[in-house]
Amino acid sequence: MTIMSIPKPNQNRIIEIKDLRKSYGDNHVLDGFNMVLNEGENLVIMGKSGSGKSVMIKCLIGLEQPDSGSIIVMGKDITQLNREELDDLRTEVGFLFQGSALYDSMTVRENLEFPLRRHKKKFGVIKDTTPLVMEALENVGLAQTINLMPEELSGGMKRRIALARTLILQPKIILYDEPTTGLDPITAKEILLLMMTIQQKYNTSAIIITHDVDCARVISNRMILLVDGINYIEGTFEELSVSTDPKVQAFFK
Secondary structure, eight states, X not given: OOOOOOOOOOSOEEEEEEEEEEEXXXXXXXXXXXXXXXXXXXXXXXXXXXXXXXXXXXXHTTSSOOSEEEEEEXXXXXXXXXXXXXXXXXXXXXXXXXXXXXXXXXXXXXXHHHHHHHTHHHHXXXXXXXXXXXXXXXXXXXXXXXXXXXXXSOHHHHHHHHHHHHHTTOOSEEEEESTTTTOOHHHHHHHHHHHHHHHHHHOOEEEEEOSOHHHHHHHOSEEXXXXXXXXXXXXXXXXXXXXXXXXHHTTOX
16 A cells, blocks of 8 residues: 655644643653644654653643643643633544544444534534534545444444544544554554545644554654653654664664
8 A cells, every 4th residue: 555645734833732740649750741743743752651641642631630831732721721611622632542432332323423412512503413424434434334333343443433533523633542553554554544634634733642663654744752751852753763862762673
């Protein structure tokens, strides 16, 4: 499969994290982490297990409160937002979970309708959700699955349906948590191609958490290595892959 080229991002900052710190007792998980995500950019963040990637994402979407630092998302510091304001902002941020997180008791249609009903403020009351559901499913090439249950889907199909559910809210930012983990090489390439197609079609900005070096090589405009709670080094895949720093080399072996 041929992977299309990655579009260059604009330089408008859509997320900016400054001096983010989060500790659990004596465990300083984030110890002054800084990050910028530009509009239309695919930013890959890599780090060892326990390096703080998940904690950073939880702080970014307001599930965890940082000890200090600022998180500016589309011009708003989420650490200063009340619950209603935070809920409104979350409709602009889609999240693709590693395990897909589909509701097993719901059909594919019902899984996609759920966020539409939950976020009525953004879309209003929609009498017929079928056009939106079908558009989201067509975007991932799975319109034929609309009436199936999650147990009838393969792992790759579940990942695509989860992405369709994310897209149905038309987010400006998508957070991907290990998008290719557990998938065979062919399906992983299909997911990467789909991610890039979506980026080009909707000009989404994305943060991709991954341990998959091939995923990082294909999908990233820029990379950050999170080591010891900080953004240890950042640059393009090509720049980082030829680094002589032992901590950086460890990620590319």
